[in-house]
Amino acid sequence: MQVRLSLLLALFPSALALWPQPTSINTGKTALKLAHGFDIKLSVPNAPSDLKDAVSRAKGFLKTDALAALVIDRGASAAGALKSAKSLPSLTVEFAAKNGKVKSISEEAIAPIGTRDEGYTLSVPADGSPAVLKANSTLGLFRGLQTFGQIWFDFSGTTYTLEAPIQISDKPAYPYRGFMLDTARNFYPVADIKRTLDAMSWVKINTLHWHVVDSQSFPLQIPGFEKLSKNGAYNPSAVYTPKDVKDIVSYAAARGIDVIPEIDTPGHTSVISKSFPEHIACAEAKPWASFANEPPAGQLRLASAATTKFTASLLKAAAGLFPGQFFSTGGDEINANCYTQDKQTQSDLSASGKTFAQALDSFTQASHAALRSAGKSAVVWEVLTPLHTEMVLDNPVTLANDTVVMVWISSEHVQAVAQSGHRLVHAASDYFYLDCGHGGWVGAFPTGNSWCDPFKTWQHAYVFDPVANLTAAQASLVLGGQSLLWSEQSSPANLDATVWPRAASTAELFWSGPGGDVQKALSRLHEVVYRFRQRGVAANSLQPEWCVLRPGDCDLTA
Amino acid sequence: MQVRLSLLLALFPSALALWPQPTSINTGKTALKLAHGFDIKLSVPNAPSDLKDAVSRAKGFLKTDALAALVIDRGASAAGALKSAKSLPSLTVEFAAKNGKVKSISEEAIAPIGTRDEGYTLSVPADGSPAVLKANSTLGLFRGLQTFGQIWFDFSGTTYTLEAPIQISDKPAYPYRGFMLDTARNFYPVADIKRTLDAMSWVKINTLHWHVVDSQSFPLQIPGFEKLSKNGAYNPSAVYTPKDVKDIVSYAAARGIDVIPEIDTPGHTSVISKSFPEHIACAEAKPWASFANEPPAGQLRLASAATTKFTASLLKAAAGLFPGQFFSTGGDEINANCYTQDKQTQSDLSASGKTFAQALDSFTQASHAALRSAGKSAVVWEVLTPLHTEMVLDNPVTLANDTVVMVWISSEHVQAVAQSGHRLVHAASDYFYLDCGHGGWVGAFPTGNSWCDPFKTWQHAYVFDPVANLTAAQASLVLGGQSLLWSEQSSPANLDATVWPRAASTAELFWSGPGGDVQKALSRLHEVVYRFRQRGVAANSLQPEWCVLRPGDCDLTA
CATH class of the missing domain: 3.20.20.80 (Glycosidases)
Known part of the structure; x- marks a missing residue:
């Protein structure tokens, strides 16, 4: 019985482990992988260089994060689903403000507090059509790029999610x-x-x-x-x-x-x-x-x-x-x-x-x-x-x-x-x-x-x-x-x-x-730890890895 | 007044900062530096390879520790004394047990507890004659090598102590x-x-x-x-x-x-x-x-x-x-x-x-x-x-x-x-x-x-x-x-x-x-931290560096 439950958990490794949690998120249950030639395309007039650099770093992390899912089988049970999964060819990063002036992330980051627009929307279809990140600001696009980077796991060199399609609309509660x-x-x-x-x-x-x-x-x-x-x-x-x-x-x-x-x-x-x-x-x-x-x-x-x-x-x-x-x-x-x-x-x-x-x-x-x-x-x-x-x-x-x-x-x-x-x-x-x-x-x-x-x-x-x-x-x-x-x-x-x-x-x-609920947040926070480590930041362990791979099993009441 | 006191502290940077503190130690107030060609010479019949390796590491640390004294001027006030200081040409590492069988450190380290001999004596003369480390065991010699490595500070590339001559006799309180x-x-x-x-x-x-x-x-x-x-x-x-x-x-x-x-x-x-x-x-x-x-x-x-x-x-x-x-x-x-x-x-x-x-x-x-x-x-x-x-x-x-x-x-x-x-x-x-x-x-x-x-x-x-x-x-x-x-x-x-x-x-x-007295131990323990860091172990800070460089000044009663 316990083994079967574990298998279920492996197939559905909890909600998409984004941190911080977006304002609104809808996810499906379809496997989707990054295409070999996956690219992030800027659809931003006169894209500022700091945004280009941010895209470049985001692409790098998609390769180097190589984070196996934090479940017992580290994603092995998804191998079948991944074989037939559609490939995501690209993410289009789109400046959505009509007639809006494109400023650099750097300019927007230091604008007076309360005037900054950090919101964005992100759509990752399950059918193989491009994902789209939209914002009215380059700062919002930057925030959205971070979110996009948290979607993906690695299994044997395949970068995937099991929760496409994904629709996110997000902005901060506090400035x-x-x-x-x-x-x-x-x-x-x-x-x-x-x-x-x-x-x-x-x-x-x-x-x-x-x-x-x-x-x-x-x-x-x-x-x-x-x-x-x-x-x-x-x-x-x-x-x-x-x-x-x-x-x-x-x-x-x-x-x-x-x-x-x-x-x-x-x-x-x-x-x-x-x-x-x-x-x-x-x-x-x-x-x-x-x-x-x-x-x-x-x-x-x-x-x-x-x-x-x-x-x-x-x-x-x-x-x-x-x-x-x-x-x-x-x-x-x-x-x-x-x-x-x-x-x-x-x-x-x-x-x-x-x-x-x-x-x-x-x-x-x-x-x-x-x-x-x-x-x-x-x-x-x-x-x-x-x-x-x-x-x-x-x-x-x-x-x-x-x-x-x-x-x-x-x-x-x-x-x-x-x-x-x-x-x-x-x-x-x-x-x-x-x-x-x-x-x-x-x-x-x-x-x-x-x-x-x-x-x-x-x-x-x-x-x-x-x-x-x-x-x-x-x-x-x-x-x-x-x-x-x-x-x-x-x-x-x-x-x-x-x-x-x-x-x-x-x-x-x-x-x-x-x-927020500490019980639900924990497995997402583990992912912060493990993803940070992949990126060279020595975040500390919150629990034994046994617990990390079995969301909920180390809860006081489990 | 405070400036003068600081100068005094710089000239006499507390007791020799050995950790752990030896059983018996006598130190002088003479400056002594390592000769350019300083060497550690083994006077051990059929010296085991692990002892040779330990000597090699000890010599390496003498070069790479490069630890500036933990006082305000980091040893600058000693520059004059160092110019006229004698040079220590070598350390002789001597197996002292007559007719004793030379075993490797590795053998001695795992001998039954209570039978191991970890004691040693160390003499570092001030007059430019060789230092001598003696023990009846290679394990004791190994312990003594660690002590020898803790004696030295660096000032502008000169490896020195201000407390020669040094006589140490040491063995552990507990096995x-x-x-x-x-x-x-x-x-x-x-x-x-x-x-x-x-x-x-x-x-x-x-x-x-x-x-x-x-x-x-x-x-x-x-x-x-x-x-x-x-x-x-x-x-x-x-x-x-x-x-x-x-x-x-x-x-x-x-x-x-x-x-x-x-x-x-x-x-x-x-x-x-x-x-x-x-x-x-x-x-x-x-x-x-x-x-x-x-x-x-x-x-x-x-x-x-x-x-x-x-x-x-x-x-x-x-x-x-x-x-x-x-x-x-x-x-x-x-x-x-x-x-x-x-x-x-x-x-x-x-x-x-x-x-x-x-x-x-x-x-x-x-x-x-x-x-x-x-x-x-x-x-x-x-x-x-x-x-x-x-x-x-x-x-x-x-x-x-x-x-x-x-x-x-x-x-x-x-x-x-x-x-x-x-x-x-x-x-x-x-x-x-x-x-x-x-x-x-x-x-x-x-x-x-x-x-x-x-x-x-x-x-x-x-x-x-x-x-x-x-x-x-x-x-x-x-x-x-x-x-x-x-x-x-x-x-x-x-x-x-x-x-x-x-x-x-x-x-x-x-x-x-x-x-042991926590008040007196603290500055020696700071030195453990700073020396460990020089050797690639990320020991944590116990105090602001301001305190580290001013022994006693952050005591509750200071």
Whole structure:
């Protein structure tokens, strides 16, 4: 009986394993294989080169994925059906907007959020006539190409699906689907970031939130501020030059990904003291725990006019490296004692007659004005003031309407942030922090555990409700969400396996919308893991392979 | 002031960063560099080829490690001292036992535990005269070569130490220092195992406990039982052929590592049902949770004479593949309901008039007798009987005196196991399980957490006391300990970063003995991470690099 059930499963290897799940999908039960001369044909006037490149990569993956179906017989039972299956000669990639201007993927990827069109339709007939991918944008076509690439399995060199015809109509539930990488606590070479961008694009993540510098190191080389990376990078090769940044930003954009850089201020800036000691309060002050949440201590002298000006110039110069709409000025974890103990800050406050909160407000306004003058909108963390209340909730810092707030401390703060009227991104530590659960990392603390224990499983993030306790009006402020990798205990060594496939779980939540079923999602997510591996990304196993090949059989209730 | 302190740290980059810490070490403060033509000279009569190979690898690492000192200036402040430093022309590797027979490392590595001599002395003079490594065994020489390789840093192509002269006298506190890898839940290619063996040897781990098969897959090809791997491997290439096993075992032995294979019985054997269904009770019975701790269910019909004979033959055949002294028959997680529901087992019990416990005893005796006839001593897990008591504690299974018991369920069971009089290995889930803390993996269980939460940090294992609550006599039964990687959620993708450097922490605990100080150990452990990376093992970061380069500055109290 069990053997027969397995055979059935082998013949019908679950629903088409697309990730993220499209808005609408209809599939049949007909076998279809790619013709030997299968081609992807562009029917796009003046097709931009990044679209041509995307097509070329998609064709490559169709050959190199060579992913055997994740069922017990790895597809052998389909061999008969494949012999008589029709061959798909081509996929036509069609720009559908009449009189629409054809822009490059790269241009569309960095257009203002909310204005991007990521939707597409995909039709894969069972009768041997060409498949058609249509969209009103090259960005939509790019998303659709990723979907097309997930349809196919390999059996003995034949690339096939058993579920033709396929009709898909798809667009994202949320315009922001991100991944944050911290390249300051530990450095990641450009190649690691590019590999991550590729992986992100495969699951339709459209934003890299790049927490590029922090107190520990300053790897970003900023024109006019080269001293910062010269003195602040871990070593001369642990630097992102303007050329590297351009390379990364271009690579991302060509893959439908916008890059939001972050220069966290006024806290998290200790390393600036190596180049501009006059701007940093409590630089490397000890004991660090009295002056910062983690070593080394050091914060911009936010009450100083000179430091405020320096910061504005720095942000503006950095903003020039990035073509996207958003730039994050951080704002988290401001330590009150650092400023209380800093004579200059105290004297600056006295001289100006400002309270600390007013000084923070002025500093933030100046920073954001500088970004605005560079054409950017600001992003901030929901911020701890020195009194440990939330900046956006009840302190006097005034954030412009277009400011986006990232909720990180707790998902319980979402409602309050939404009440402030700002657009928000879900990035809460209790759901989306991929680094949690790996123990304490500070020294001389044998019993230390992770502050954000436990480990965030893919299931936990997957069942998150982005609009819990929000009114409809508040819900409209939710741009989307992201998973995050802080790097105190991360490095290129564990990057792939720590991020994947968990970041894909969050990607589906915000593309397909909430309400997904972890039980049904699991086998599709296994396919993400196995397909990523075929493409050179070392995604980790979620279960024994025995379970992978027997969808449902390792469910708690099976 | 802080700058000056940093300079001082740069000049004296902490104690010599050896891992594991030697029994006795004296160091000076003189700079010494390797001569351009530096050589390692063997003064060993009829030097075995594995020793020659080890010397060759050691020489290679001296060139390719190229590890800059883990201090802020990466050793730049030593440049002056290096200019006038003496050059070390050579290391003489000397077999010191008078009239002693020179055996190969490989022979010595698999000699009965307790009879191996892993000690050595190492002298590195500061005056430019040759260094000398002495031991009474090639195994000791091999251990010493690893130590010698950890002495050196690189600065601009100069390989140097600042702490000559160096006198080391070293031997292990415990004869068993292991690492367990589960290659059944997910498969690891031979190359991953070899890379792991290399890494193990660098920190003087001397045992690979190879949990090679389990209920999920049977990758071990056993002569006479080829059907098991043919039907039970995940795919035809996910098989360890006898040639692969020989390759792995030889590779290990040449690196001073004994391999203890495990065929877990009578539980954890579901996969055998694909080839010998007559021997397996409750094969893939559902719901699995009623029949096993994890899917799929299936246990050897331990009350059947035929199955007992089959098992004995299987074990004996498998034992023939492995040259070492020990072979594990497992014995954990026997599910009572599986046997209660199995008509054949019930009728076998009736026919024999045996209680279940008596049948388990007979089965175990027969298995162990088969191993004994193959020249092996048995290893078992502390075992749950169907009544959830410990086999070795209060059930009637009689274990021969030479049986080694691995404590896994809890470190709290150590005392009771010791009271049974058996030699034991520390392998407790609450200290040494490297896979814990990554959430639940069974399907349809969004809130599932790891059963052995939390994640086991290196610090937690490091401060374990191997003889807590033991009398001196009981303490003498402690062979050592090991860290373990179960593979429900592990795979080649996360192998290196999950295992390293945490397994090194346990390696030092059992080589250097307990009482180590996590505060002092951290900077040495960072060096393990960075040196491993230079050698191609992707060990994970324990801290931001800022902390790595400033020993102590990220301590909780700093």
